[in-house]
Amino acid sequence: xxxxxxxxxxxxxxxxxQTEQGIKLIKEFFQLNLATELRLRRVTAPLFVLKGLGIxxxxxxxxxxVTFPIKDLGDAKAEVVHSLAxxxxxxxxxxxxxxxxxxxxxxxxIRADEELDNLHSLYVxxxxxxxxxxxSQRNLAVLKDVVRxxxxxxxxxxxxxxxxxSCIKPFLPSAIHFIHSEELLAMxxxxxxxxxxxxxxxxxxxxxxxxxxxxxxxGEPHDGRxxxxxxxxxxxxxxxxxxxxxxxxxxxxxDRAVExxxxxxxxxxxxxxxxxxxxxxxxxxxxxxxxxxxNGELPESVGGGIGQSRLCMVLLHKAHLGEIQASIWxxxxxxxxKALGMNLI
Numbered sequence: 574x575x576x577x578x579x580x581x582x583x584x585x586x587x588x589x590x591q592t593e594q595g596i597k598l599i600k601e602f603f604q605l606n607l608a609t610e611l612r613l614r615r616v617t618a619p620l621f622v623l624k625g626l627g628i629x630x631x632x633x634x635x636x637x638x639v640t641f642p643i644k645d646l647g648d649a650k651a652e653v654v655h656s657l658a659x660x661x662x663x664x665x666x667x668x669x670x671x672x673x674x675x676x677x678x679x680x681x682x683i684r685a686d687e688e689l690d691n692l693h694s695l696y697v698x699x700x701x702x703x704x705x706x707x708x709s710q711r712n713l714a715v716l717k718d719v720v721r722x723x724x725x726x727x728x729x730x731x732x733x734x735x736x737x738x739s740c741i742k743p744f745l746p747s748a749i750h751f752i753h754s755e756e757l758l759a760m761x762x763x764x765x766x767x768x769x770x771x772x773x774x775x776x777x778x779x780x781x782x783x784x785x786x787x788x789x790x791x792g793e794p795h796d797g798r799x800x801x802x803x804x805x806x807x808x809x810x811x812x813x814x815x816x817x818x819x820x821x822x823x824x825x826x827x828d829r830a831v832e833x834x835x836x837x838x839x840x841x842x843x844x845x846x847x848x849x850x851x852x853x854x855x856x857x858x859x860x861x862x863x864x865x866x867x868n869g870e871l872p873e874s875v876g877g878g879i880g881q882s883r884l885c886m887v888l889l890h891k892a893h894l895g896e897i898q899a900s901i902w903x904x905x906x907x908x909x910x911k912a913l914g915m916n917l918i
Contacts (some may be wrong), residue, residue, distance in 0.1 A: 576690040586740045602693040606726035618678035627860030630656040632800040636686045653683045658802040663704035675704025694900045703876030713809040726747045746778035753813045754784040754795035774823040774830035784815030800848035803837035836877020
């Protein structure tokens, strides 16, 4: 299985019973810390939404959502969510959440088009969160402050895990480094985006790459981003475009960078119109979510998703996501993983 990363002499530090206990420990502790840092209240989230309202996350715009007909709605189609990026902003408005406060939830998704490997599964579980901000807070300084708060919660969780299991040693740096994707390209112009992430993460240990979605100097975006939630075209004070980004860490077990979170300040009316035009998706303006935003009925916000299984995987020093979550993997991958000491659930 060519996409499977095969760490040499890998051995799980915890058995399957300890692993399940560790997963519970991390999930319970981290979400409380996240809620405290960002002043978030827990809400209940949907597994699926109606098709055609513009609420589902379009990811890169090419992934197909899992759909099914609803008998009691005249076979109207529902879509299993890819994430709750836009649903959360509607919920902030419904709950009349004040600036400085927000919501978080357990997001469960099915991404049938995902390419399966050590870090990618058909099943996606995240802490999806969203917080209201003032119009004046739509800037890079606020984004960086939120990133530092999230990273602080990750560090505290790592400390707890290492205290509970003496065989696990901490590896994350005490601070996270910030760099814009344009600066990263200038540093490594002959490398691919993923290679650039590996190099910068190996250097600093933990990095927030700013500006995901807008075309860079080489004519290509660092990575894809849907045009209707993160703001990736507003020019910030450093002259670069983008008020969003990814939290990445260097993960020694797999000898590569691992993304833990995708997040950003959300589009306002002007950014939405600009990005829909760039993406060639101006027809979305007539959809329910987009009409609410264009009519000024949704609050300004910042939000993102933090991978639950992925965070557990790196803090428990596992080599495969299947050691953390129950999913479906190719038969060949099961066999290879077993031979390599990766016990897939």
